[in-house]
Amino acid sequence: MLNNKGRETRPQESTKDLTEPQDSYSGHKGLLMNEPLLFEVGGLDKTGVDLPECAETETLLGGLERKDEIGLPGLSEPEAVRHYVRLSQQNYAIDSGFYPLGSCTMKHNPRLNEKMARLPGFTDIHPLQPQSSVQGALQLMEELSHWLVELTGMDSIALSPKAGAHGELCGMMAIKAALEAANSSRNIVLVPESAHGTNPATAAQLGFKVASIPADDDGTVRASAVQTAIEENGAETIAGIMLTNPNTCGLFEREIKAIADAVHDAGGYFYCDGANFNAIMGRVRPGDLGVDAMHFNLHKTFSTPHGGGGPGSGPVVLSERLSAFAPLPFLQKSDDGLTLVEDLDNGESDSPSDAQPFGRLTAFHGQMGMYVRALSYILSHGLDGLAQASGDAVLNANYIRTRLKDLLNQPFGDQACMHEVLLDESSLADSGVTTLDIAKRLIDEGFHPMTIYFPLVCKGAMLIEPTESESQTSIDLFVETLASLIKEALAGENEEAFHQAPIHTPRRRLDETAAARKPILRYESSSD
Amino acid sequence: MRYLPHTDHTRRAMLDTIGVASIDDLFEQAGAPLQQPPTSLPPHKSEMEVEQHLAALSGLNRAAGAGAFFVGCGAYRHHVPASVDHLIQRSEFLTSYTPYQPEISQGTLQYLFEFQTQVANLLGSEIANASLYDGSTGCGEAVLMAQRIKKKKKALLSGNLHPHYAGVVKTLSHMSSFLVDQSEVVPGQAATADLIAKIDDETSCVVVQTPDVFGSLYDLREIADAAQAKGALLIAVVTEVVSLGAVQAPGDMGADIVIAEGQSIGNGLNFGGPYLGLFACRQKYVRQMPGRVCGETIDADGKRGFVLTLSTREQHIRREKATSNICTNSGLCCLAFSIHMALLGELGLKKLAKLNHSKAIQLSKALTEIEGVEVLNQSFFNEFTVRLNKPAEPIVERLAEKNILAGVPASRLWPDQKPLDNLLMLAATETVSEAHIEELCTGLKEVLDA
Numbered sequence: 001m002l003n004n005k006g007r008e009t010r011p012q013e014s015t016k017d018l019t020e021p022q023d024s025y026s027g028h029k030g031l032l033m034n035e036p037l038l039f040e041v042g043g044l045d046k047t048g049v050d051l052p053e054c055a056e057t058e059t060l061l062g063g064l065e066r067k068d069e070i071g072l073p074g075l076s077e078p079e080a081v082r083h084y085v086r087l088s089q090q091n092y093a094i095d096s097g098f099y100p101l102g103s104c105t106m107k108h109n110p111r112l113n114e115k116m117a118r119l120p121g122f123t124d125i126h127p128l129q130p131q132s133s134v135q136g137a138l139q140l141m142e143e144l145s146h147w148l149v150e151l152t153g154m155d156s157i158a159l160s161p162k163a164g165a166h167g168e169l170c171g172m173m174a175i176k177a178a179l180e181a182a183n184s185s186r187n188i189v190l191v192p193e194s195a196h197g198t199n200p201a202t203a204a205q206l207g208f209k210v211a212s213i214p215a216d217d218d219g220t221v222r223a224s225a226v227q228t229a230i231e232e233n234g235a236e237t238i239a240g241i242m243l244t245n246p247n248t249c250g251l252f253e254r255e256i257k258a259i260a261d262a263v264h265d266a267g268g269y270f271y272c273d274g275a276n277f278n279a280i281m282g283r284v285r286p287g288d289l290g291v292d293a294m295h296f297n298l299h300k301t302f303s304t305p306h307g308g309g310g311p312g313s314g315p316v317v318l319s320e321r322l323s324a325f326a327p328l329p330f331l332q333k334s335d336d337g338l339t340l341v342e343d344l345d346n347g348e349s350d351s352p353s354d355a356q357p358f359g360r361l362t363a364f365h366g367q368m369g370m371y372v373r374a375l376s377y378i379l380s381h382g383l384d385g386l387a388q389a390s391g392d393a394v395l396n397a398n399y400i401r402t403r404l405k406d407l408l409n410q411p412f413g414d415q416a417c418m419h420e421v422l423l424d425e426s427s428l429a430d431s432g433v434t435t436l437d438i439a440k441r442l443i444d445e446g447f448h449p450m451t452i453y454f455p456l457v458c459k460g461a462m463l464i465e466p467t468e469s470e471s472q473t474s475i476d477l478f479v480e481t482l483a484s485l486i487k488e489a490l491a492g493e494n495e496e497a498f499h500q501a502p503i504h505t506p507r508r509r510l511d512e513t514a515a516a517r518k519p520i521l522r523y524e525s526s527s528d
Numbered sequence: 529m530r531y532l533p534h535t536d537h538t539r540r541a542m543l544d545t546i547g548v549a550s551i552d553d554l555f556e557q558a559g560a561p562l563q564q565p566p567t568s569l570p571p572h573k574s575e576m577e578v579e580q581h582l583a584a585l586s587g588l589n590r591a592a593g594a595g596a597f598f599v600g601c602g603a604y605r606h607h608v609p610a611s612v613d614h615l616i617q618r619s620e621f622l623t624s625y626t627p628y629q630p631e632i633s634q635g636t637l638q639y640l641f642e643f644q645t646q647v648a649n650l651l652g653s654e655i656a657n658a659s660l661y662d663g664s665t666g667c668g669e670a671v672l673m674a675q676r677i678k679k680k681k682k683a684l685l686s687g688n689l690h691p692h693y694a695g696v697v698k699t700l701s702h703m704s705s706f707l708v709d710q711s712e713v714v715p716g717q718a719a720t721a722d723l724i725a726k727i728d729d730e731t732s733c734v735v736v737q738t739p740d741v742f743g744s745l746y747d748l749r750e751i752a753d754a755a756q757a758k759g760a761l762l763i764a765v766v767t768e769v770v771s772l773g774a775v776q777a778p779g780d781m782g783a784d785i786v787i788a789e790g791q792s793i794g795n796g797l798n799f800g801g802p803y804l805g806l807f808a809c810r811q812k813y814v815r816q817m818p819g820r821v822c823g824e825t826i827d828a829d830g831k832r833g834f835v836l837t838l839s840t841r842e843q844h845i846r847r848e849k850a851t852s853n854i855c856t857n858s859g860l861c862c863l864a865f866s867i868h869m870a871l872l873g874e875l876g877l878k879k880l881a882k883l884n885h886s887k888a889i890q891l892s893k894a895l896t897e898i899e900g901v902e903v904l905n906q907s908f909f910n911e912f913t914v915r916l917n918k919p920a921e922p923i924v925e926r927l928a929e930k931n932i933l934a935g936v937p938a939s940r941l942w943p944d945q946k947p948l949d950n951l952l953m954l955a956a957t958e959t960v961s962e963a964h965i966e967e968l969c970t971g972l973k974e975v976l977d978a
Contacts, residue, residue, distance in 0.1 A: 038642045038870055048871035049609055051879050051958065056886030059774075062718065062745045062907030066776045066878075071649035074873015077611055084639070084867055088620035091635035095619030101628070108531055109623050112575050118613075121586025126599040127800030128936045129590065130928045136588025137799050143585075150569055162661035162801065165855045173703050198855050204848035205672075206703050246560075254559035284560050307616075307860030308636040309626035309820065311661070311802030327699070343943045359699030363602055363664035363692035363789075364800025376582060382572030385529040391551040392534050398554055399542045416548075416557035443632055451628075471533035472542060500828075505631040507833040512630075515825035515837040519814060521655045522645040 032506060035086040039523045042073025048080050090506040091308070092448045098470060098478050102420045102451035102463025103196070103248060105278045105300035110380065113303065113373035122372050127364035131340060137368065138338035142331055144375045145315075151386070152274075152294060153287030154317035158326045160366035164275055167295025167314025168202040168242075170327060170361055174293055174318060175240050175269045176206055177325040177358035186239040186268065190229050192221050194249055194455045199242045199273060208239055215457060219249040219412030219422070223258035230266045240269035245286070246276045248455040249412060250397065250420035250463065260290025269293065269322070277301045278467070279394055279419035282387030292319040298367070302374035313370035328357045329365055340365060392468035393419040396475060400464055403479045407486045411458035419467070425460030433489035435460035437498035438482075440509065444502045445481045529572055590933065592797060596964035596971075598891070600911045600955025601741060601936040602663070602690050602767045603800065604792045606880075607959055612794050612867045616860055626820075626856070630835045631827075636859065637834035640822040643866040650769065650869075651786040652777025653808030657819040659857045663789025666805030667735065667765055668696045669818045669852055670785045672704070673809075674733035674761045676816050676851065681706045682730040684760070686723050687713040688740035690767060691941040697735070706732075715938070715951055716904025716913050718744040724754045731758055733785075737765040738778065741941070742953060743908040745775055752782030761785060768792055769806070770957075771909040773881030785809040794868030795861050804861035814838065818852035880958060884910035887956040894969050895954075900976045904951075911955040913938075917976065920952040926975045932968055 003009050027034035035041075059065065075083060092099070099106040117123060125134050145157045158174070161167040172189075179186055189203040192213045200210045213229050216222045221243065230238055241263045245253045253259065260270045272286050272294040278301045280286075286294050298304045298313035318326055329342040344357060381389060394417075401421040405414060408423040425435045439449035439462075451463040466475055488494055502508060534542075539551070548554050555562055573581075592605045599605075616622065620635060627633030627640075640658045647656035660666040671683045683701065685694050687710055694710065701708040707730075711723035718740070727734060734755040738746040752762045764778030766788040778786045788806040795803060809817060815838065823837035872880060888910040892903050900917035916923060920937035927934040935954035942948050956965075 035638070037638070038866075039645065042870060042873060044874050047873045047876035047879075048611075049876040049880070051876065051883055054879070054883045054886050056882075056889055058889055059885060060889060060892075060905075060907050061775055061885070061909070062747070064745050064747060064775045064907075066772065066774055068780070070772075070777075070874050070877070072646060072869060072872070072874040072877060074875055075870050077609070077871065080867060080871050081611055081615065083870070084615045084621075084863075085618065087635040087638055088615075088618040089635065090633075090638070091620035091624045092629070092632035093620040094623040099625070101625060104625055106623075106625060110531060112578060114617060114622075116579065116582045116586075119583060119586035120591040120593060121589035123796040123798055124591040124593050124605070125589050125799045126592055126597075126605070126797045126933070127603055128601055128940060129592075129599050129933050130925055132925065133590035133928050133933065134799065136585040139588065140582070140585050147569065153563075162665060163854075163856045165853045166661060166665070169853060173699070176703060197850065198853050200848035201850040201853035204850075205853050207705055210848045252558045252560040280560060283555065283562055285563055288563055289561075305622045305860065306625040308621055308624050308633075308863065309658075309859035310856040311804075311858045311861055312856045313802070328695075342940075359702065360692060360695035361665075361699060362662060362696060362801075363690065367801040368799035369796075369802050372582065376578055379573050379578045379581065380531065380575065381529060383567075383569040385532070385572040388529060388532060391555075392532055392539070394554055394558070395534075395539060395542055395546075395551050398546050398548075402546045416554055418558055418560070439629070440631070443629060448632065449629055468532055468534075472538045474533075502631050506634045507631050507831060508828040510630045510827045510833045510835045511825045512835050512837065515823040515835050516840070519821070519837055520824040521641075521814070521821055521837075522648050523641070 032089065033086040035083060037523055038083065039073055039525065041079065041083060042075045044069065044073055046074040046076060048075050048077040097446055097448065098474055099448040100450050100464045100466050101448060102465040103275060105465060105467055106306065107303055107467040108469040109303050109305045110377060112380065113376040116376045117369050117372040122368065135337050138331060138340060140375060141371055142338055144371050145331065147378050148296060148315060149317055151281055152317045153285030155320040156318050156323040156326060158316045158318065159371065160327060160361050161295065161314040161316055162362055162367060163310065163312030164295055164297040164314045165198040165202065166361065167316045168198055168273065171271050171293035171295055171316045172202055172206050173358050174322045174325040175271060177356065178322055179239060181356060186237055188233050188237045189239050190226060190241040192243060194247055194457045195242060195244055196248060196273065196275065203242060217412065218415065219251045220247065220253050221259060223255040223262055226259050226262050230262060235266035238263065238266040238268040240271055242271045242273060244273035244275060246279045246418035249422045249457065250417040251412065252418055256289045264290065275300060276419065279390055281390045282383055283390055287319065292322050298370045298374045303377040304370045304373040311367060311370065313367035324354045324356050325358050328360045389468040396466040396468065396470060397421045400466060400475060400479055404483065407483055420463055420465035423462045424458045428489055431489045431492055432495045433498045435462055437501065438485055440501040441485050441498055442482065444504050447478055447481065596932040596967045598935045598954040598956060598968065599933050601953050602692065602789060603797055604768055604955060604957055605797055605959055606770065606792050606957050608794055608796065608868060609871055612864055615867050616864050621863055622860065627836060630833065634833060637822050639863055639866055641824060641834050643862045644822060646866060646869050647806045648808050650772050650777065651788060651806060651808040652779030653786050654811040655814055656806065656808035657817055657821050659862045660805035660807050660819050660854065661858060662801065662803040662805045663765065663767055663787060664693045664696045666787040666807050667693045668700045670763045670787050671697050671733055671735065672700065673785065673816050673818060674763060675706060677813060678732040678759060678761060680730055680732035682732060683708050684726055684731050684734045685710045686736045686740065687711045688742055689735055689737045689765065690741045693765060715742045715948065716744060717906065718746045720751055724751060727754055727758045727760060729758060731760040733761045733763050735763045735765060737767065739768060739771055739909045739911060742913040743905050743911040745907045745909060748778055748781035748783055763787060768909060768911065770881050770884055773877035774885055775909060779808060790865045794864030802858060802861055804858035804865060816851060819854050820857045883958045887958060887960050888912060891954060891956040891965050894965050898969060898973055910957055911953060913951055913953050916950045916952060919949045923975050927971050930971050932971045934968060
């Protein structure tokens, strides 16, 4: 049918099956643009920044002028915008769809946080300008500290760690400093098998010996197993334990108080990995459970954006026993306002006499930009909203667990989980389809897969963390899609489709073995 | 609560599906002991209320852009093009995570690959990783890496290394049981004699910052030769990467590992963070390098694509045998760096560097005119040190009262070294105007005369 300009206004009836997508001439596919590397589209003779002219010709560079070609191509602004917009379109994101990546807490990132972090009084202040000129920033740090300390029932906080693993390092350093202050040579750190890899890596970096503790059949650590490990190694050698709670299997450590008692009785400290604090915020206080140090991941629990893998922020709360050993800098209140104590040798008489900071973890004062975002999130929720959010996160995970439990195995039996549910591939054993295949098919279905093959305590792990940000409609579609995939796999009719997936993506499965065997880590022009 | 999609109705329906009466019951079944929440914490606030509260706190701070500003020492105020902040706030960049599923993360992976190439070229090194937390933690990681490579237990630091960076290394040395030695502090001079004299057979690495914390520039070749002759690595630290548009790259001068703070390009001051650590080294050390790395490969159709690679070094595989406990990088800050660098290009970077250098020369000439002020540096890029005829810290405070942020008094970084009390470090970037320089000079004269 033609309109009055002679243009067809209805699609032609399809005469043949177009199932095989053909490669285009341009390399693009409709809305999906293929984008060459910056080094292939930019030019050394091009720039997208207009700078004022510079009259000065004199130099005082000590004869070290750079005369070589650096190899940094430039782009005009429109070209740069297009390059990065096209790259962005090849990414999956929380803003575009369900992202149930277990242990990562991919919740909604409120844009209010971004707006607040960009206020000039936060983004345009220098870490070394006079403290009298940044009292608002120090007040913000103090306010965030108050919330985090109160929510956890702990004694004090070290804000400066740059990410979760850095927070672990900070907490374990505080423990090591406390042991040294007591002239103790304790050097064994107990770490459950299900722990995130950063835990043993952190302990080892500080010279501790890692002793692994097995989990029980229900996926949690028994106080008796901890007691056994203490006795096997000798109580006098135990520096402490690193325990994640809720643990990486999404389960609450039911015997956590007894475990804390056992470690304390042996003379050790209790480090809690707080990566999963989203499950319990506003409801359970780690300080009441006997925890001595715990880091937060502000980018998980408190919605600061994950940004493609950072920046993170990992403040650490400390018990009374460890507070004196907190690193530099730390905040201190006085009549003149707030002071950031950056050094103890500065002769300031008002420094708390019992402070024995273990040193400095990073230049300056930590991730201010993340503190602003986290506080913006916390104030928006209030205590009631935080408790509701953790409640909804746990509700969503258990809803998914209930709806999938007839199709996928729960490695530690049918029991209530916290904010994430761990399933495994055992029910698919005879199908030829693996956890990896399921994940890749989910991609074709428009979902980001769950965390796979972690934790290592079961075969073919699928760790699903929906967070509180998902509606029932969104979760239902995911559950029904995943259920359909499992049924398809079990029916055994379409195995190849699983192994070939994904097919609707900018790239198909990538050869990671080749990448590792002969690493190509930078662009080299083919003429080189 | 505006961020939670559930209604009481959907919660009820989902609880019914699960077969429990309430969310509290779920916690009880899971074994989580519900506690009385602390009542001192307030309830939720509207978006408008949060905005008003935080804007009030922001208003209590003196923003760098609100007047004359000469503060540097490891963080620098540069102009960042508007498109940079727009692009990094694209949902697909801002709200994605570590590219664990490369098929739907090619955007992040490709910019990391581009970033690694930009960094390697800028620093004059063979390869670079996908960034660490910041320059100072990168410096600590470099020292640990040198010990893994050289199997020796002593790190030698230049006395003119930023004291916060030295502090990070000293914390690690204490905690991970290795030795640290440091050469004497020599403000305003690229003095290397004492440093070279301290290199011995136990030295695993020599750490030198250029421009150093006082602003002096170093020809690294002599130190590189001396270090390598004793079986040690040279680790070069750059806290102002814009300098590399004007000054020879450390890698080209023989540094084995180059660490830099990348904040100057694409990232704001942010009161100290988030920033990004640039980390580059020789190809042969790639398997000892900490942090995340992105590499090129092909997909099932033979098309070029990118993946995270060499993860067998990392904690999630190696656990207690990993090269480092680091898990994240500084993704979004890398992106800001990479976009700004792509906008500048080689041409823009060189011009920006020239502009910075000329502003600093202008500032130094103006300050030399003032009685009681002596410029110490023989060479500098955009930052240098002056000796005042009285302690610098009170002077800086007095100037701040006049809305002039004059720089960093050395006593802020070396509170226990009295001989440095009269020293002041000042930085001048492209954002400094002639009016600002005049304002500083007038103010400084008044305060010194008072």
